[in-house]
Amino acid sequence: MPPKLRGLIPFAEKWGIEDDLMREDMVAKHPEEAKELNEILHAYEDDFDAWLGGPEAKVGSNSAEYHAFSAMRMAADSA
Template sequence: MIDSQRVPAALRHLIPLAQKFGISDDLAREAIVSSSSMAEIKVLKQAVQANNALLDAWLAGPEATDPCFSNEYIAFSAMRMAADFA
């Protein structure tokens, strides 16, 4: 479950994509990507690309050195991996 309050406000519109594609298990994430439509993949890739700077600012920021990543941090990181895999 993603808590929107733990996601930067400028990235909250990506929560539905993070919920679908933000799976930490590599094989499960690849299976979701592989079973998604081309339209869904296009939306994912465009959304990640359009928000790369904001994602970098958050995911490479202070939380990156925290020993316990939040569910939100993991989901958004995995969503980027899904976009890269796609």
């Protein structure tokens, strides 16, 4: 995980839900928080793209952090 993204760990713990239905339910139940998340993550777009679209994306077994941050980004995109 890039050091610049480590400050987002609390958000990933809350929003990094891998199950699509559960994640969408969370967004639906907390729309204002999801919009705030989207605004916060927007500042890190290039960092996310470099990490989540970089070499680790090609590895057969991604880290738990990779999955949580990917799911968190999907939640933000759904807001």
